[in-house]
Amino acid sequence: xxxxxxxxxxxxxxxxxxxxxxxxxxxxxxxxxxxxxxxxxxxxxxxxxxxxxxxxxxxxxxxxxxxxxxxxxxxxxxxxxxxxxxxxxxxxxxxxxxxxxxxxxxxxxxxxxxxxxxxxxxxxxxxxxxxxxxxxxxxxxxxxxxxxxxxxxxxxxxxxxxxxxxxxxxxxxx
Numbered sequence: 001x002x003x004x005x006x007x008x009x010x011x012x013x014x015x016x017x018x019x020x021x022x023x024x025x026x027x028x029x030x031x032x033x034x035x036x037x038x039x040x041x042x043x044x045x046x047x048x049x050x051x052x053x054x055x056x057x058x059x060x061x062x063x064x065x066x067x068x069x070x071x072x073x074x075x076x077x078x079x080x081x082x083x084x085x086x087x088x089x090x091x092x093x094x095x096x097x098x099x100x101x102x103x104x105x106x107x108x109x110x111x112x113x114x115x116x117x118x119x120x121x122x123x124x125x126x127x128x129x130x131x132x133x134x135x136x137x138x139x140x141x142x143x144x145x146x147x148x149x150x151x152x153x154x155x156x157x158x159x160x161x162x163x164x165x166x167x168x169x170x171x172x173x174x
Contacts, residue, residue, distance in 0.1 A: 008032050040140060047136050051129040052099075056084065056092050058133070061101060061126035064118045072117035074107065101125060 005013060008031040015024045041055070048058045059082045064071050073081070079089040093116055096102040101122030107113035118126070141149050 006032075007035065043140055044133070044136065047129065047132050050132070051125060053125075053129065054092075056082070056088070057096055058126075058129060060089070060092050060096060060116075061118065061122055062130060064102065064116065065123065065126045065130070070117060071123060072115040074110075074113055074115055078116060096122065 008027060011031065012024045012027050015022065015027070045055055048055055051058075053061070060078060063078055063081050064073060067073055075089055075093065076086065078093070079086045082089070084092075093102060093104070097104060100119055102116050103119050104114055104116055107115045144152065
């Protein structure tokens with residue numbers, strides 16, 4: 001076997017040998033994206049752990065912070081903006097509330113509703129964590145030239161649009 005091949009190329013080579021009737025070229029893109037996503041997630045989680053946050057908890061705090069003053073959202077909005085079930089969101093909010101980073105309170109605009117709001121400690125933590133998160137993402141992206149990064153962003157934007165309906169406003173995660 002050729003030792004200069006990357007992991008995905010070796011898998012493609014093996015499948016091409018075993019199943020010459022199949023086109024295994026999609027693995028070249030999908031397999032590499034999948035492996036790269038794992039590496040990137042691992043590198044991003046290093047920062048989250050420094051702040052004693054899981055990936056989902058970071059996402060909740062970031063979503064609240066991006067909301068602008070008074071840094072609050074209804075639990076259902078948080079679930080929709082972070083694309084998790086309401087049950088998973090409840091667990092995240094419970095942990096963040098226990099740690100004094102968010103507080104639940106009645107909504108001022110809907111007497112029956114409740115909101116989740118950043119506490120001053122939560123705002124301070126997410127501001128520090130997000131600053132480090134952006135430095136970390138810059139470090140990771142600096143593996144590419146600015147031109148490569150721009151081209152990759154354009155390609156990924158086009159491809160992602162084929163799977164997702166563009167959202168209005170700033171409802172994406174992180």
